[in-house]
Amino acid sequence: MNLPELVDLPPLVQALTQPRREGFMAAAQTDIPWPEDFWSQFDRVCTASDFVYQQVQQDPALLLELHASGQLQRAFQAGELCAQITAAVSVAESEDQLGRLLRRQRTRQQVRIIWRDLTRQADLVHTCRDLSDLADACIDQAYHWLYPRHCQQFGTPKGRRTGEAQHLVVLGMGKLGAVELNLSSDIDLIFGYPEGGETEGTKRPLDNQEFFIRLGQRLIKALDPVTVDGFVFRVDMRLRPYGSSGALVLSFNALEQYYQDQGRDWERYAMIKARVVAGDKVAGARLLEMLRPFVYRRYLDFSAIEALRTMKQLIQQEVRRKGMVDNIKLGAGGIREVEFIAQAFQLIHGGRDLSLQQRPLLRVLATLEGQGYLPAAVVNELRDGYAFMRYTEHAIQAIADRQTQMLPDGALDQARIALMMGFANWASFHQQLMHWRGRIDWHFRQVIADPDEEEGATGDLSVGGEWLPLWEEDQHEEAARRQLEEAGFHDAARALKRLADLRVSPQLRAMQRVGRERLDAFIPRLLAQAVEHADPDLVLERVLPLVEAVARRSAYLVLLTENPDALRRLLTLCAASPWIAEQITRFPLLLDELLNEDRLFSPPFAPELAAELRERLTRIPEDDLEQQMEALRHFKLAHNLRVAASEIAGNLPLMKVSDYLTWLAEAILEQVLALAWRQTVARHGSPLRTDGSPCDPGFVIVGYGKVGGIELGHGSDLDLVFIHDADANAETDGAKPIDSAQFFTRLGQRIIHMLTAHTNSGQLYEVDMRLRPSGAAGLLVSSISAFERYQEKEAWTWEHQALVRARVLVGCPRVASAFEQVRARVLSQSRDLPALRVEVSEMRAKMRDNLGSRVTAAGTGTNAFDANAPLDLKQDAGGIVDIEFMVQYAALAWSGQHPGLLQYTDNIRILEGLEQAGLLPGADASLLREAYKAYRSAAHRQALQKQAGVVSGNQFINERREVRRIWGELGLT
Missing domain, CATH: 1.20.120.1510 (Four Helix Bundle (Hemerythrin (Met), subunit A))
Structure with missing residues (x-):
C-alpha cells in the first residue's frame, strides 16, 4: 500500500521549525551531536504534531532514549511492545501507580508510532497494528495486575457448574477488534465471564456478576480517566447488551440469550469485528463461537443490506444535523462507507462462505476480489480510497492527539495535513480527497443504495x-x-x-x-x-x-x-x-449464484474447481462431518447450475459441458476420498503394504460408463469400482486394528455414504457399483491382484466392453498405474473376432429388446421414422448405444495390434484413433462422431427440459440409417 510522499515543509509550517528546535534543545540541556537526518525528521514531526512536540519538550529524555535505542528507526518484533508494557507494569505497587505507568507507556509508544508514521518508516497496516497491540497489552496487563488483588479483597470467583476459577473475558470491538486502531481512537469493549456462581475464600462471598462488575470498573478506571499524565485509552462500553443502561458485565449464557432474543441488526454489524483482547482467551474463543450464529446466518441474508441502509441513513441525518459534512469517517464517501460495503457482503454471505468471517477490512476486500464478489477494479479503488482516508484520519489526529475526523478550517493545520499527506498545498490535497470520497460514495451506492431510490427521487412509481x-x-x-x-x-x-x-x-x-x-x-x-x-x-x-x-x-x-x-x-x-x-x-x-454474471456463465477449469473445493473444505473443522457434507453438496449444486446456465447461454458446447461435469465429479470424489480416508484411519489406523509400509492410501476409485468416458450429463449417476493394493494378511496399525479387507470395505462404505446420503441439500450422486468383479455379489473393494484374476479368467465380454470406458478418477498414483497395466493387458489380448461379433451383437439385441421403444421394435420397425413414433436416443437402433458398442467392439478387436486405441476412454477420441489407424474410413468415423455428438446434445436438451431422452421418430433419420449401415459393415447383427 502506497505511503504518502515526503514533500518540502510549506512556509506556514517551516516557520515553526527553528523555535521548536531551540525549545527542545533548551529543555534537553545536552550537547549530544545529533545527526542531520534526525533534525530533518524532528522538524517534520514536531512542526506537524503539536502533541509530539509537547511531550518531548516536557520530557526530553523520552526522545533521547527512543533515538538512542533505535526504536524510532525500526519496527517491533512480535510481542516486543507487549513485553515493554509488561515490564513497566510489573513494578506497580498501587492502582494509582499502575495508572501512571500505563499512561507514561502510552505516551512513549504514541510518540514513537507518530514519529514512524510521519517519517514514512511505517505504513498504514503497521501503524494500526502497533496501536492495536498497544491497546491489547495495556488492557491485558492492567487486568492481570488487578485480578489477583481483587481476589484478595473479595475472594476468587468459582463457577457454580464446573467449580473452576472464573476470569473476565474482554472483547475488543470496532477498530480494536479488527486490529485497525487509529492514532487517537477510543476503545469499544464488552465484558463477559463464563458462568454464574460466587466467590470463595472470604467471609462474605460475592456473586460472580457483582465481582466482575467491580473488577470491570477498576479496569476502566486504570485506562480511561485523564490525569496529569494524560490517559491510556478512552473506554466506550455502550456496545454491551442494553447499552449504557445494561449491566457492565454479563455471563456467557446471558450474553447468548440476549443476542439470540433481542440482538439488533447494528449489533450483528458490530459483532463482526469482535476479538478477545484480554482476560481468559480460551474461554473468550468459546464465547465468540457461541455468538457466531447470531452474526453469520447459515442462509443468504440480504436483509442485512436494509439494516445497513437504515444505519447509514441515521448516520447521515446526524451528520447533517451536527454540520459534519467534512467528517471523513461519517460523511459521504468516508471511511464508514467502505466498512459498510465490506460488511454487507460479510453479513449476507458469511454464514456460508467462511472465508468472509474475518475482521480486518483490507483482508475482507482481498477476499471479496478473490472469491469473485467484487471486480478487481472496484476492490482496488476501495482499497486505495480507504487507505487515503485512513492516512488522512491519522494526519488529523497526529496534530493534537484528539479523537476527531473533521477536516481543519485553520490555515496552519490545513498546511500540516497537506504536508503529512504528501501534497504541496491544501488545494491539491483537498482535490484528491474529494476524488476519493466521490469514488467511495459511488461504489457504496451500487451496493447499499435502495433499488427504488432513483425512481423515488423523481416522483415515479417504484x-x-x-x-x-x-x-x-x-x-x-x-x-x-x-x-x-x-x-x-x-x-x-x-x-x-x-x-x-x-x-x-x-x-x-x-x-x-x-x-x-x-x-x-x-x-x-x-x-x-x-x-x-x-x-x-x-x-x-x-x-x-x-x-x-x-x-x-x-x-x-x-x-x-x-x-x-x-x-x-x-x-x-x-x-x-x-x-x-x-x-x-x-x-x-x-x-446466490445468480448475483455474479461473470462467475455464473464462466465455470472454472479442472484445476480451479479442485482448488476451490479444497479451499472451501479447509475452512471447516475436521470433525464436522455434517458441515463437510453440506459444503460438498452446495459446491456440486452451484457448479451444476453454472454449467447448465452456460450451456443455455451458448457459452459451452456439448463436449465442454461433459468435461466440466466430469471435472466436477472428480473434484468431489477427490475430497470425499480424503475425508473418508482420514476418518477411517483415525478409527483403525493405516492398512499396510506387503513391505510393511503404511498405504498412502493404496486405493483408487475407477470410473466406468459416462464418468469414465468423460461424458457425464445433467443428473448422471456414477458407475464406480474400488481397488486397493494392501497386504491382505496384514492388520491396520491403529488402536482398533482390523484386517485390510475390512478396512477397505469400511472405507468404501463411508465413501458411498458420503456420496449418496440425503441431507438438506440433497445427495451428491447416485452410485452404481454393479460393474465391480462378480457384480452385486462381489466384494465392495477388490485388491488389484483379485481384479486382474477376475478380468482375465471370469469376466464376460460385456464386462470387457465396459472396461474400454474405465479409468482411474482419483486415488493413489501407484495403484492407478497398476490398474492401467491390467486394463491394457486385458483389452489387448487376442480374441476370436467372429465369436466377439456374436457376443457383442447378442448383448446389444438384449438391450434393444428390454430397453428400446416397443412401438417401433426399438427403431427397427417400419414406423421407426414416423413423426408420431418415439425415438429413444440412447437405446433404439442407430442411436447412442449402437455407436458405443461399435467403439467397444473395435477396441477389443484391434487394440492388440493398435495399442493407441487404449490411450483414451471417451468415444470421440477412440473414433479418431480408429480413423488414424485406418480401421475405419475417415468419412464413417467422422459421421459417427457427429451423430454421437448430435444425439448427446439432444439428450442434454431433453434433460434440461426435464424430459426423457425420447424425441419424435422423424428426427435424425439420416444419422440412424448411416449408423446402422456402419454397424452392418463391421459384421455386427
Missing part, C-alpha cells in the same frame, strides 16, 4: 409499482385480467389464479409481517420483469413455486428485490429450463 394493485387485489378482476393481457400474458385468467393460489397458500398465511412486506415488494418486480419475456405465462408457472418455497425464508426475496439483474437471470434460466427452475426451487441457496 419498480413494478404498476403491478402492486393487481397483487394486492385493489382492482376488479376484469381490470386485472385486461392488464395481464395487454402486458403479453396469453392466459390471463390462469395467471390470476396462480397469483391467487399463492396468496392463500399455507406458507404465505404463516408469514410474519416483515416477510409479507418483503413479498409485497417482490411480486410487482417479478411481474414487471416477467412481461419482458416472450412467454410470461411460462415464467410465472416456473417461478411461483420458488416464491412459495422461500416464503418462510424471505431473505431470498430480499436478495431478488435488491438485485434486479439476479432476478432477470433467474427468469431467463427458468424460462429456458424447468430442470433449472426445479433445482433452484428445491435448493434456494442456488440464488
Whole structure:
C-alpha cells in the first residue's frame, strides 16, 4: 500500500521549525551531536504534531532514549511492545501507580508510532497494528495486575457448574477488534465471564456478576480517566447488551440469550469485528463461537443490506444535523462507507462462505476480489480510497492527539495535513480527497443504495409499482385480467389464479409481517420483469413455486428485490429450463449464484474447481462431518447450475459441458476420498503394504460408463469400482486394528455414504457399483491382484466392453498405474473376432429388446421414422448405444495390434484413433462422431427440459440409417 510522499515543509509550517528546535534543545540541556537526518525528521514531526512536540519538550529524555535505542528507526518484533508494557507494569505497587505507568507507556509508544508514521518508516497496516497491540497489552496487563488483588479483597470467583476459577473475558470491538486502531481512537469493549456462581475464600462471598462488575470498573478506571499524565485509552462500553443502561458485565449464557432474543441488526454489524483482547482467551474463543450464529446466518441474508441502509441513513441525518459534512469517517464517501460495503457482503454471505468471517477490512476486500464478489477494479479503488482516508484520519489526529475526523478550517493545520499527506498545498490535497470520497460514495451506492431510490427521487412509481394493485387485489378482476393481457400474458385468467393460489397458500398465511412486506415488494418486480419475456405465462408457472418455497425464508426475496439483474437471470434460466427452475426451487441457496454474471456463465477449469473445493473444505473443522457434507453438496449444486446456465447461454458446447461435469465429479470424489480416508484411519489406523509400509492410501476409485468416458450429463449417476493394493494378511496399525479387507470395505462404505446420503441439500450422486468383479455379489473393494484374476479368467465380454470406458478418477498414483497395466493387458489380448461379433451383437439385441421403444421394435420397425413414433436416443437402433458398442467392439478387436486405441476412454477420441489407424474410413468415423455428438446434445436438451431422452421418430433419420449401415459393415447383427 502506497505511503504518502515526503514533500518540502510549506512556509506556514517551516516557520515553526527553528523555535521548536531551540525549545527542545533548551529543555534537553545536552550537547549530544545529533545527526542531520534526525533534525530533518524532528522538524517534520514536531512542526506537524503539536502533541509530539509537547511531550518531548516536557520530557526530553523520552526522545533521547527512543533515538538512542533505535526504536524510532525500526519496527517491533512480535510481542516486543507487549513485553515493554509488561515490564513497566510489573513494578506497580498501587492502582494509582499502575495508572501512571500505563499512561507514561502510552505516551512513549504514541510518540514513537507518530514519529514512524510521519517519517514514512511505517505504513498504514503497521501503524494500526502497533496501536492495536498497544491497546491489547495495556488492557491485558492492567487486568492481570488487578485480578489477583481483587481476589484478595473479595475472594476468587468459582463457577457454580464446573467449580473452576472464573476470569473476565474482554472483547475488543470496532477498530480494536479488527486490529485497525487509529492514532487517537477510543476503545469499544464488552465484558463477559463464563458462568454464574460466587466467590470463595472470604467471609462474605460475592456473586460472580457483582465481582466482575467491580473488577470491570477498576479496569476502566486504570485506562480511561485523564490525569496529569494524560490517559491510556478512552473506554466506550455502550456496545454491551442494553447499552449504557445494561449491566457492565454479563455471563456467557446471558450474553447468548440476549443476542439470540433481542440482538439488533447494528449489533450483528458490530459483532463482526469482535476479538478477545484480554482476560481468559480460551474461554473468550468459546464465547465468540457461541455468538457466531447470531452474526453469520447459515442462509443468504440480504436483509442485512436494509439494516445497513437504515444505519447509514441515521448516520447521515446526524451528520447533517451536527454540520459534519467534512467528517471523513461519517460523511459521504468516508471511511464508514467502505466498512459498510465490506460488511454487507460479510453479513449476507458469511454464514456460508467462511472465508468472509474475518475482521480486518483490507483482508475482507482481498477476499471479496478473490472469491469473485467484487471486480478487481472496484476492490482496488476501495482499497486505495480507504487507505487515503485512513492516512488522512491519522494526519488529523497526529496534530493534537484528539479523537476527531473533521477536516481543519485553520490555515496552519490545513498546511500540516497537506504536508503529512504528501501534497504541496491544501488545494491539491483537498482535490484528491474529494476524488476519493466521490469514488467511495459511488461504489457504496451500487451496493447499499435502495433499488427504488432513483425512481423515488423523481416522483415515479417504484419498480413494478404498476403491478402492486393487481397483487394486492385493489382492482376488479376484469381490470386485472385486461392488464395481464395487454402486458403479453396469453392466459390471463390462469395467471390470476396462480397469483391467487399463492396468496392463500399455507406458507404465505404463516408469514410474519416483515416477510409479507418483503413479498409485497417482490411480486410487482417479478411481474414487471416477467412481461419482458416472450412467454410470461411460462415464467410465472416456473417461478411461483420458488416464491412459495422461500416464503418462510424471505431473505431470498430480499436478495431478488435488491438485485434486479439476479432476478432477470433467474427468469431467463427458468424460462429456458424447468430442470433449472426445479433445482433452484428445491435448493434456494442456488440464488446466490445468480448475483455474479461473470462467475455464473464462466465455470472454472479442472484445476480451479479442485482448488476451490479444497479451499472451501479447509475452512471447516475436521470433525464436522455434517458441515463437510453440506459444503460438498452446495459446491456440486452451484457448479451444476453454472454449467447448465452456460450451456443455455451458448457459452459451452456439448463436449465442454461433459468435461466440466466430469471435472466436477472428480473434484468431489477427490475430497470425499480424503475425508473418508482420514476418518477411517483415525478409527483403525493405516492398512499396510506387503513391505510393511503404511498405504498412502493404496486405493483408487475407477470410473466406468459416462464418468469414465468423460461424458457425464445433467443428473448422471456414477458407475464406480474400488481397488486397493494392501497386504491382505496384514492388520491396520491403529488402536482398533482390523484386517485390510475390512478396512477397505469400511472405507468404501463411508465413501458411498458420503456420496449418496440425503441431507438438506440433497445427495451428491447416485452410485452404481454393479460393474465391480462378480457384480452385486462381489466384494465392495477388490485388491488389484483379485481384479486382474477376475478380468482375465471370469469376466464376460460385456464386462470387457465396459472396461474400454474405465479409468482411474482419483486415488493413489501407484495403484492407478497398476490398474492401467491390467486394463491394457486385458483389452489387448487376442480374441476370436467372429465369436466377439456374436457376443457383442447378442448383448446389444438384449438391450434393444428390454430397453428400446416397443412401438417401433426399438427403431427397427417400419414406423421407426414416423413423426408420431418415439425415438429413444440412447437405446433404439442407430442411436447412442449402437455407436458405443461399435467403439467397444473395435477396441477389443484391434487394440492388440493398435495399442493407441487404449490411450483414451471417451468415444470421440477412440473414433479418431480408429480413423488414424485406418480401421475405419475417415468419412464413417467422422459421421459417427457427429451423430454421437448430435444425439448427446439432444439428450442434454431433453434433460434440461426435464424430459426423457425420447424425441419424435422423424428426427435424425439420416444419422440412424448411416449408423446402422456402419454397424452392418463391421459384421455386427
